[in-house]
Amino acid sequence: MLEIKNLHARLKDGREILKGIDLTVNAGEVHAIMGPNGSGKSTLAGVLAGRDGYEITEGSVTYQGKDLLDLSADERAREGVFLAFQYPVEIPGVNNMYFLRAALNAVRRQRGEPELDAGQFLKAVRAKLKLLDIGEDLLQRAVNVGFSGGEKKRNEIFQMAMLEPKLAILDETDSGLDIDALRVVAHGVNNMRSPERAAVMITHYQRLLDYVEPDVVHVLSHGRIVRSGDKSLAAELECKGYAFLDDVA
Amino acid sequence: MVTTKPFLETFDTVHAGEPDWLLQRRRSALARFGELGLPTRRQENWRFTNLRPLEKQEFAPGDSVSVAATAIAPYLVEGAGHRIVLVNGRFDSGLSKLDGLPAGVLLASVKAIVSNDVPGFFLLGPQIFGEGTEEAKQPFLALNTGAALDGFALGIPAGTKIERPIEIVHIADAASPLSVNSRSAILAGEDTKASIIETFIGTGEYWQNAVLRVQVAARAELHHVTIQDHGSEAIHTGSTTIHLAEKSRYNSFNLTVGGRLARQDVYLAMSGADATCAVDGAYLLRGSQEATMATLIDHQAPGCKTREVFKGVVEEQAHGVFQGKIQVRQAAQKTDAHQLNKNLLLGERAIVDTKPELEIFADDVKCSHGATVGDLDEAAMFYLRARGIPEKQARNMLVEAFAADAIDLVEDLRLQQHLRRHLDRWLAGRPS
Numbered sequence: 001m002l003e004i005k006n007l008h009a010r011l012k013d014g015r016e017i018l019k020g021i022d023l024t025v026n027a028g029e030v031h032a033i034m035g036p037n038g039s040g041k042s043t044l045a046g047v048l049a050g051r052d053g054y055e056i057t058e059g060s061v062t063y064q065g066k067d068l069l070d071l072s073a074d075e076r077a078r079e080g081v082f083l084a085f086q087y088p089v090e091i092p093g094v095n096n097m098y099f100l101r102a103a104l105n106a107v108r109r110q111r112g113e114p115e116l117d118a119g120q121f122l123k124a125v126r127a128k129l130k131l132l133d134i135g136e137d138l139l140q141r142a143v144n145v146g147f148s149g150g151e152k153k154r155n156e157i158f159q160m161a162m163l164e165p166k167l168a169i170l171d172e173t174d175s176g177l178d179i180d181a182l183r184v185v186a187h188g189v190n191n192m193r194s195p196e197r198a199a200v201m202i203t204h205y206q207r208l209l210d211y212v213e214p215d216v217v218h219v220l221s222h223g224r225i226v227r228s229g230d231k232s233l234a235a236e237l238e239c240k241g242y243a244f245l246d247d248v249a
Numbered sequence: 250m251v252t253t254k255p256f257l258e259t260f261d262t263v264h265a266g267e268p269d270w271l272l273q274r275r276r277s278a279l280a281r282f283g284e285l286g287l288p289t290r291r292q293e294n295w296r297f298t299n300l301r302p303l304e305k306q307e308f309a310p311g312d313s314v315s316v317a318a319t320a321i322a323p324y325l326v327e328g329a330g331h332r333i334v335l336v337n338g339r340f341d342s343g344l345s346k347l348d349g350l351p352a353g354v355l356l357a358s359v360k361a362i363v364s365n366d367v368p369g370f371f372l373l374g375p376q377i378f379g380e381g382t383e384e385a386k387q388p389f390l391a392l393n394t395g396a397a398l399d400g401f402a403l404g405i406p407a408g409t410k411i412e413r414p415i416e417i418v419h420i421a422d423a424a425s426p427l428s429v430n431s432r433s434a435i436l437a438g439e440d441t442k443a444s445i446i447e448t449f450i451g452t453g454e455y456w457q458n459a460v461l462r463v464q465v466a467a468r469a470e471l472h473h474v475t476i477q478d479h480g481s482e483a484i485h486t487g488s489t490t491i492h493l494a495e496k497s498r499y500n501s502f503n504l505t506v507g508g509r510l511a512r513q514d515v516y517l518a519m520s521g522a523d524a525t526c527a528v529d530g531a532y533l534l535r536g537s538q539e540a541t542m543a544t545l546i547d548h549q550a551p552g553c554k555t556r557e558v559f560k561g562v563v564e565e566q567a568h569g570v571f572q573g574k575i576q577v578r579q580a581a582q583k584t585d586a587h588q589l590n591k592n593l594l595l596g597e598r599a600i601v602d603t604k605p606e607l608e609i610f611a612d613d614v615k616c617s618h619g620a621t622v623g624d625l626d627e628a629a630m631f632y633l634r635a636r637g638i639p640e641k642q643a644r645n646m647l648v649e650a651f652a653a654d655a656i657d658l659v660e661d662l663r664l665q666q667h668l669r670r671h672l673d674r675w676l677a678g679r680p681s
Contacts (some may be wrong), residue, residue, distance in 0.1 A: 052627070073631060077634065089628045093649075094646055099633070149396045
């Protein structure tokens with residue numbers, strides 16, 4: 001589904017953040033990417049989602065046979081790539097429902113499915129709301145405006161559930177969540193698991209992995225994947241900390 | 250060139266039958282205009298406004314024409330109860346709708362009052378064509394006094410509440426360049442309540458010079474929306490003067506989307522204690538449009554409140570200007586006045602000039618002002634696009650949210666929805 005080869009990326013100021021990432025994610029798999037602050041985790045997520053401000057200097061990213069880096073951010077999303085933001089953006093004046101319907105219909109057009117009218121959309125929304133324990137009132141507000149940290153993260157997962165992406169990239173979706181919210185979010189992610197879909201979870205902590213069991217765990221350090229393994233690697237990191245990586249790297 | 254010549258040539262014909270005092274007043278006003286000439290950019294209050302389109306060409310007084318009902322239909326407010334339509338500045342009785350008003354309410358054409366066809370004379374001298382010192386300094390006002398043939402007059406007797414909005418449609422139809430001078434007045438008596446919406450539209454090359462005087466008596470509440478959606482070749486100059494008596498409320502919204510050159514001046518005086526006003530609006534400009542919103546809110550009495558919010562969206566090589574001044578006189582203690590002008594600058598050649606001003610002579614007041622000019626929020630753009638929304642649609646959503654934020658301040662929901670439709674229409678015309 002996703003094949004990243006020797007990916008190098010730098011910021012506009014010239015600082016190189018990704019220094020040769022190789023990563024293959026197959027349909028049906030969940031990968032976790034762990035690593036200390038500044039290792040390049042969020043840059044990787046941003047590069048995959050098409051955020052501005054990075055320059056790709058080397059390497060390639062192939063998604064479902066297409067050159068992902070050739071697509072704009074919105075094209076990627078319509079092709080089924082979803083980024084759950086570490087810091088969901090507040091957009092005053094844009095109603096959450098209006099926003100989500102525009103997004104869903106854009107994705108549906110791409111898939112050759114008919115657009116949903118307001119009534120059909122509301123029906124679809126209600127079915128997913130329950131899943132994530134989100135009140136309908138949240139949807140009547142402007143996108144993320146006045147949402148608590150937990151509400152924002154839940155809203156991300158709710159959007160993911162509505163848009164049904166093929167490849168979900170979760171950028172520290174677990175950070176700042178209390179245990180109940182974490183369970184709800186994990187439940188939402190687990191519900192999305194299927195042989196046709198894949199997910200990349202970026203996280204600092206093993207905690208999320210207790211609820212969403214990854215197939216592969218990677219450790220990112222200084223812009224490279226320095227170790228990959230099964231979920232026991234996460235447990236090892238949790239007890240030894242990231243410091244030991246310096247020896248490996 | 251704007252000269253008084255074409256107005257003097259037709260003077261005797263078009264003003265035949267008017268009372269002597271009015272004829273005299275008109276003649277001296279035209280003479281005054283001749284002395285003043287057009288404002289120049291050397292005058293501080295006009296330094297951002299480029300009046301060259303007015304200088305390049307003569308605008309003869311417009312002849313009377315008729316327009317089809319379909320020309321105004323798309324601009325009418327759903328649920329409006331009463332309507333005056335002025336075509337090239339003249340009352341059109343076929344398109345207007347004056348019935349069904351509460352007893353005692355005067356809604357009429359100014360011409361009908363001048364010719365004594367309607368008993369509204371009490372409004373004429375003091376309110377509509379009343380002497381004011383302003384026109385000694387304001388050329389467009391002086392010209393209007395000299396040349397205006399018609400307009401609308403609304404008089405609401407004390408204690409009367411008018412449920413449904415009253416709409417005024419100013420439509421111009423210019424086969425060749427012409428000028429339209431309209432002169433109007435609203436007198437809201439004590440303890441009254443009304444909503445009024447004025448819409449300016451038209452086709453061809455014309456110059457609308459509109460003067461409106463508003464008086465809101467004690468404890469009255471007036472909602473006033475103005476939509477300037479002139480044709481793309483039009484020039485608009487507007488001067489609105491509002492006087493608020495004690496405990497009155499005046500809520501206004503000005504939407505400017507039309508014309509190639511537009512200038513709206515607002516002077517609002519709060520002469521009675523504890524009055525409240527909202528002077529809000531939005532200008533949405535593209536192409537090579539230029540629009541200026543110039544306001545002066547004059548706090549003369551204690552305990553009054555002002556909210557002024559103007560939002561500008563300026564694209565391509567358009568030019569938007571906001572000059573807003575709130576003046577708090579020494580007697581106006583306990584004033585609560587806040588002014589905000591926010592602009593989205595969306596073209597590399599687009600220009601915004603903003604000049605928010607506070608002038609305070611009282612010491613116990615709460616006042617603030619501010620202005621911003623910026624681009625769309627990049628983080629918000631990425632967020633929308635990361636959900637699959639195409640770039641143009643995402644930009645439209647953010648622009649809509651930006652402008653709607655001001656429109657949502659309009660309390661009368663019927664008028665608010667009407668403004669929203671204008672905004673949608675404008676957004677639909679955005680280039681990709």
